[in-house]
Amino acid sequence: MNSIVMKQDASTAIRELLAYLLSSSRVDAVLTMRQVPETGSCDLGLITDPSGMVEAEPFLPVMTANAGQALSSISMSGKRIAAVLKPCELRGFTERVKREQGSFDNLLTISSICGGVFPLEKVISGDLEKLVPRYIEKTARAEAPRGLRETCKACEEFVPMNADISVSVTEHGSLMHLHSDRAEEYTEGFEGERIEARADQSHIDRMMKSRSAAKGKLFQSLEKSSGLDGLVDLFGKCVGCHGCSRVCPICYCQHCDFESINFDYNQPYFQESLEARGALRLPPDTILFQLGRLTHMSFSCVGCGMCSDVCPVSIPVAGIFKKTGERTAGLFDYVPGRDSEEPIPVMVFKEEELGDIG
């Protein structure tokens, strides 16, 4: 595959590419992680002025919002956008496109073989500065850095599935792989040696090994929360804020059913529940909320980990959704975000299937 050799580190090279795309008017805006050099504070930003690129940190190992979710509506603005996305953000976006909540038409997607991200608490505590240099070293050696999001440690989908451009960083240097005609077209004239190369497979294999082991451990650790008692224990702490669904790249409903009048608990509801059980948990239906959400979207879960990260009471929502989601998607050999042409399992059916169920 046609690839561009990056002389500097990957972040600098992509920053230059983004600046080139803006100044040559190939794109109108760039979506990337940014970091303010003075304060270290970071966010996801949309940049139109090439001079703003100094703040771009395209591969900052932090996810303040799933960029796939953020990209959703701006991708339909008609503006041409270059977006730097983590593989799971790109998959999240792809799932949204399938739901008519985004479009690839005016988009150049740039992703990379992903070392994972740190939980937001590391940003808040100010530890990020210390963690990043070590993170870069470790990922270049295909080792797992400490302190990542639980679902990142366990993520086996760290190779971008359908990006226009993907970046691979190995101990032998960094490469920009051009996967599409659009990638070729947009990078035309951008400086850098062109070679025929693929991402280093042995590097990927080594990463996969530690990820798979961590996934096994993660799923194992969730076994103790199994059964009704386990779920009561798990979601007993839930404050019902619905933050987990707000930050989910798949949960796109503007009017979530669980926030609708259907779940507007009123006097008769309380009366009835009290009569039936003699007591009632408040806020009610925290388990129903999660089970319901699992039926609505688990097969599309990309395991980005946003939900766990924002949960104020540290419920391992992401681990549960990743584990259950793999099973529900697996029923239909579905891989969320693999291919924008692959229909969502609940939108299609085969006449002959699931014969043992009804």
Added chain:
Amino acid sequence: MISDKHDDFTPRITSFLCKWCSYTGADLAGTNRLQYPTSIIPIQVMCSSRVDPVFLIKAFLSGSDGVLMGGCHPGDCHYETGNYHTRRRFAILKEIFDSLGLESDRLKLSWISASEGPKFAQVSNEYTEQIRKMGKNPTRKSVFL
């Protein structure tokens, strides 16, 4: 948590039955004076695909000992393809229950046509028996749901 395993109770089986097939099948069982248990609590819906799995979960968590979903046979849905979607959603729901260690046998999907009064009676009897063996749903008494 309370789990009464003695089998002399009358289970409560919340049953979502589509108007065009299963509900009519239930009616036919009635007019033909076929015996079926009082455990079945029928709710008529226009099509099985109208039932968001959330309804089934709500019934389960509210203490139904069993939850029955009845629809037209595949290919016979009044709205042509509704029940194919029901079937996928139901498979997903069961998988979720299994993955979380919940009793997925408390959920049942059955295709019963308008002319299958005897099948309706049979499914009702057999499912009631199965649920009776499983005992009361622990969600009946659990408060922290």
